[in-house]
Amino acid sequence: MSSSTGNENQPAHVSLWPGQKELLKYLTLIAAVLALVSVNIKLDGNNDFGAQLAFSLLLALMFFLSICLGSLFLTLIHHLFDSTWSAPLRRVYENIATLIPWLAIPFGFLCLFGDQLYGWMAMESAGNPDHALHAKHAYLNKPFFYIRAIIYFSVWTWLANKLRYWSIRQDEEGTAECAFKMRKFAYMGVFLFAFTLTLAAIDWVKSLEHAWFSTMYGVYYFAGSVWTTLATLYALFLVLSKKGGPLEGIVGKRQFFDLGVLLFAFTVFYAYIHFSQYFLIWNANIPEETYYYVIRENGSWWDISMLIIFGHFFIPFLTLLRIDAKLSPAIVVPIAAWAWLMHYIDLSFNIMPVLHPEGFHWSYVWVDISCMVAIGGLLALKFIKKMDSAAPYPVKDPRLKEALEEQAIEREASEDAEMAKNGLQS
Amino acid sequence: MESESQKAYGLVAEFDTPADIMEAARQVRNLGFTKWDVHTPYPIHGMDQAMGMNNSKVGWFTFLGGITGFTTGYLMIWFMNAFDYPLIVGGKPMFSPYFAFPVGYELTILLGAFGTLFGMFFLNKLPRLHHPLLKNRNFAKVTHDKYFLVVEVEDPKFDESQIRELLTDNGSTNIELVEE
Incomplete structure (x- = not known):
């Protein structure tokens, strides 16, 4: 093979623009400061300070957790299927998945605002007429909630780090043992992943409205997460495989085509899952389930729901339908940017009506953006560092x-x- | 039976390796032939492009089938529940896009699949009872380990000696003229 570009086994220097690290550092800092300022916001009908920050932070956390968990998932299925096409992409998946422990920082900060976020935390269970509170007390109580959060972060960190550790050892030794080890982690990991992701989505987002039921919630978050991850990766790999980039000649047409096909598939999958959740609740018509969507038809949340139907499904679906569209950066890159916006809208739709039942929180979007830039900037810095610390693709x-x-x-x-x-x- | 004057169908050239037939296909493509084909025991990656073939048109039949199915599903539910025999069930509206969706979705898939299958039949002119190539004994090896390139007589650029020379130069081990 003559396609080696002379950078084998060399760490990848990801350079998007000169002085990227400094710029990212300042951006992260400014955004974090801006987010902290918002702790002083006191909302109408809400006596607590910091509520807006807590909700925005939760949104930003769930957004970037999506991309990290999506990458972990892609690493796991790569090993499960022993696939060829994604071999050149694996290291980047691993680098993103191992960013998960950094998300414990915003999560730890979030724990300070537990009572503002989660109604069930603030309510006294004994003597409370709320039946759901009693019925779910065995699961939704403070100590168990925090223990579970520690378990989720430990499992994800352990899995991602183990997979990356053996992958880098494979770079050095090239022995078959490394491949078998990674496969073993993948077999176990895919079960652990499914359980922890489902429960984390239920704990952190669904329990905002503790009286509500949805058995689809975990897979709903999963579908949106992998969709966003694929969109992100498509754009990221375009940057990394451009001329002079660390993956030039390594990532090619086949990889982009398959990423595009998966992106298309998950567009449909997300719509299928969200429709199923909505349809069952609509059809059963039981008040303790329907109230969730009734709130989300108030004010501008109605427009947001329409935006999810058309923007999250129809626009990307019809755009990516043609086989050649999946290979065209001019089509997929705008869709990838659009996917970020839609995932943000989707998470807002899930999280924000609890705090702003009257409609979309236009005047506080800047708090969301600050939190997202702060977390995103931190992760981007750590990602560049990870890329710098090992070969950009599994060389052996x-x-x-x-x-x-x-x-x-x-x-x-x-x-x-x-x-x-x-x-x-x- | 009555075919005293047998009409020729085309030249069938046998190759031993996929690399040989791929290169031969490129040559034939570059010379601008239009009525020719390649037969191999298994799909060869890159052969479509080597033959200069465009993306299959079957997708359009799938798309049309899907659209028809979706519309049919919605119209059917509307006709049955809101027009022909309106009946209130569970306090729900007579017609709603929600409960029509599962039916519309299933019919999209069903008619999309039909569109794919019958579109493929139509484009391949299937079903047909016989194909001239099947008369050629040697051609049976295409299901085992040989690769065949066929240039039809009806091709406007057909010139037997020129094609024989070209394909022999490209590594064809055996060339035969097959009759209709």
Whole structure:
């Protein structure tokens, strides 16, 4: 293979623009300060300070947790299916997945505002007429909530770090043992992942309205998360594989096509899951379930729900439907940016009506953005550091050579297609 | 039976390796032939492009089938529940896009699949009872370990000696003229 670009086994220097680290540091700091200022906001009908910050922080946390967990999921299924096409992409997945422990910082901060966020935390269970509170007390109580949070973060951190550890050891030793180890973690990990993600989504977001039921909630968060992750990765890999980038000649057409196909599939999957959740509640028509969507039809939340139907599903679905659209950066990159906006809207739709039942919180969007920039900036800095600390792709993965050979064929095929097209024109 | 004057169908060239037939396909493509095909025991990655083929048109049939299915599903539910025999069930409206959706969705898939299958049949001119190539004994090896390139006589650029020369140069081990 002559496709090596001379950077094998060398750490990748991710340079998006000169002075990126300084800029990211300042951005993160300014955003964090701005977010902290918002602790003084006192909302109408709400006596607590810091409520807006708590909700915005939760939103930003869930947003970036989506991308980290989505990457962990892609690492797990890569090993489960022993797939060829994603071998060149694996290291970047691992680098993003191992950012999860950094999210414990915003989560720890969030714990300070537990009572403002979660109604059930603030309510006294004994003698309270709220039946749901009693019925769910065995699960929704403060000590168990925090113990569970510690378990989730430990499991994710442990899994992501173990997978990355053996992956880097494979770079050095290239022994079969490393591949088998990673597979073992994947077998166990996929169960642990499913349980922890489902419960985390229920604990942190669904329990905002503790009286509500939805058995689809975990998979609902999962679907939106992987969708956003794929959109993010598509754009990220375009940057990393550009001329002179660390993945030039390593990530090619096949990888982008499959990422695009998965993005398309998860567009449908998310819509399917969200529709199923809505439809069952609508059809059963039981007040303790319907109130959730009744709140979300008030004021501008109605428009937000419509935006989710059309923006989260129809626009990306119809745009990505054609086979060639999935390969066109000019189409997928705007869709990726749109996916970030839609995931933010989707999370707002889930989280914010608790605090702002009257409608979308236009005047406090800046708090959301500050929290997102603060967390996103921190993660971006750590991601660049991770990329700098190891080779940008698993250099001794047994499937890597296969993937690169496949790309050589792809390149030949594109040349063929180009020639055939020109031949027909002349 | 009555075919005293047998009409030729085309030239069938046998190849031993996928690399050989791929290169031959490129040559044939570059010469601008239109009525020719490649037959292999398994799909060869990159062959579509080597032959200069565009993306299949089956997708359009799938899309049309899907749209038809979706519309049919919605119209059917509306007709049955809100028009032909309106009946209030569980305090729900006579028609709502929500409960029509599962039916519309299933019919989208069903008619989309039909569109794919029958579109493929239509584009391949299937079903047909016979194909001239099946008369050629040698061609049976296509289901085992040989690769075949066929240029039809009806191709406007068909020139037997030129094609024989071209394909032999590209590693064809055996070339035969197959009759209709």
